[in-house]
Amino acid sequence: MVEIIDGGITTPQGFKAAGVHSGVKYRSLDMGMVYSEVPATAYCAFTSNNVKAAPVQVMMEENSPTLSAVVINSGNANALTGHRGIEDVYTMKQVAAAELELDPKQVGVMSTGLIGRFLDMHKIRYGISRAAKTLDVGREADGLICQAIMTTDTIKKECAVRVRLSDGTLVYVAGISKGSGMIEPHMKVLHGTTLTIITTDATLGPDFADTWQSILDDTVNMVSVDGDQSTNDTCILLANGMSNSKPADRDPEFAAALRTIMTHIARCIATDGEGASKLIEVDVNGAASKEDARKAVKAIINSPLVKTAIFGADPNYGRIMMAIGKSGCAFDINEVRLTIKGGDMEVPILDSGSPVFQDERAVEVVRMAMDNKEVTIVVDLGVGEESSTGWGCDLTYDYVRINAEYAS
């Protein structure tokens, strides 16, 4: 049984973390580091965007099966920076490796921030060195690294759970993440700008990739803030085995623990989407295939017309059906059911292709359901047994403000 606890990235045994100010950003913390006392089995997933940031290119190329540390800088994505960008990543690895007495291959690198500018390596070197010297265990260190990796994020994204594996070992799994804009990750194992780091003291062997991809596909890969996929999205799972558990690659308890954390992170990213005032959850059921269910979820959460309608609590549910129609998924218009949930309310909207009501007062009920911090759209396509859930957010004045002035 998975138990959510008050914890962070250093809660699993053997992990330390730091968050410092290197000077890339004017004032905020902008350099984070995670360190494991022993080399950890590393499962990495990277963006599918064909324009990949320099750190993503290097990490994919090295494909190191174990990592002992990960360096994360925010404020500059080191993307579209050509050969110099690649060299800068190797320098970051070397500086961290020297500070921590590691092989540079044992150091992972993640970057997030503005695209198309070279890193100021003077500041980056200073930041890495300072982070290495302040590595620590505990809730303060947990909090500092969460802050250091933020860009337009407004809330800390962390989660920790405790679970007893099938072999009886009690293990801890924790995750931190950042991500607010340019968010519709399509991360492939070994191969989001969501940056996510998961630490665990469970042991993992070489057989966890499929389960990991399936968890990613059901969680962070089903989040969309703006339909834009970053050049930098990266998710790293570090399993250092310090619990002395048996390999948990096929342990359903471990998968459940990781799924709990990744679902929490997915919801957090959507809740904290740039300018968001509401979390939107979309549950599509009755689909002919998993692929169709995902297509329908994505079409709804990415539609600017649906997103603005929910911002305004405007009961324009025809836009939801428009999105389903353009998604290309199979559905039976005579069987489609649509329900909107918000707060304690659950309002049926559509049954067999026609609206359930036409009465203006009934429309007010829909508006009341939509006037909540969390709005859930439930759709049954009426043609099969497959389902999918995804998360997004409303499109607000603040979204426009934040993104019209980002580079300035």
Added chain:
Amino acid sequence: MVEIIDGGITTPQGFKAAGVHSGVKYRSLDMGMVYSEVPATAYCAFTSNNVKAAPVQVMMEENSPTLSAVVINSGNANALTGHRGIEDVYTMKQVAAAELELDPKQVGVMSTGLIGRFLDMHKIRYGISRAAKTLDVGREADGLICQAIMTTDTIKKECAVRVRLSDGTLVYVAGISKGSGMIEPHMKVLHGTTLTIITTDATLGPDFADTWQSILDDTVNMVSVDGDQSTNDTCILLANGMSNSKPADRDPEFAAALRTIMTHIARCIATDGEGASKLIEVDVNGAASKEDARKAVKAIINSPLVKTAIFGADPNYGRIMMAIGKSGCAFDINEVRLTIKGGDMEVPILDSGSPVFQDERAVEVVRMAMDNKEVTIVVDLGVGEESSTGWGCDLTYDYVRINAEYAS
């Protein structure tokens, strides 16, 4: 040679038009009608959205080769209205046919407005009857129908040209359109809520479908305001042959005339996109295939991050490369060129994968280019000879305001 003239939908010989107030909208004109003195060869194109409005379903089913009149109501899309919606379309056809002494099959129907509400047929009947009685020729009638088909549109979308066909006949081609939101049409011949009507006194035979699809694919199908595809998009081309020209199906002069009109309409729709303050044109060259060029154009004009950056004249051009990368098109990062044009300025941004400059003052030049009513993004993917052009608009505070309160 195609000559743009001051004209409208009734400029080609034999066409009349009307725009009246039926009462579906509180005050604005909301019912339009186009009429041809003789049956006109009709080429229709409809939305590819799988949720199709009732008028689209009926028009696709009847697939009438000729039409004598088209009725257009605004304020209510007659979509998601089940069997009753279908019956209402047949009634609209019958009422118009009776007024105009036509076979109901000779009457086309288009609707635009709110989705999921039944038409008030009392008002619709009255509107059709009044429109039929006020059909007229001339610039006043041209203007009234343009107004009557608007929803959130703020500018009249019309264009007229004169062209001498290869057989020596001087013909006229005119077009009107509406469309501001839910705009990324994928219209298929015989099969966008853009509503467009083209009238011409040229003669067309049965062989124009391929040319028509190709013109649609290069013009209105390359417009995206919000990436959402309407349930109602319809485009009708009416050729009544009253110029007594030979069939112009394969006449390059006629195709050029139509292409001029459709390009004008495409740019108009993008310029008048909901809340838009700027027109964005995207020209992608050097693509491996036409399909790749279109994918890259669409990814750029649909990216909310690119759209907000242009709204704020924020020189965050990394977002343009992010969009290209996520589009899936082939490109050579060592050959990619990116230029931003605005006003008299043409600023090279990217050459061979690295930014042309890093200097903060140079960034100001990009900002100045972006600070224009029309911004053009020119990309060379560096891998082939194919190209595509598309049009979109910026994402502004007004877009959010308009769409958060639409149904209210």
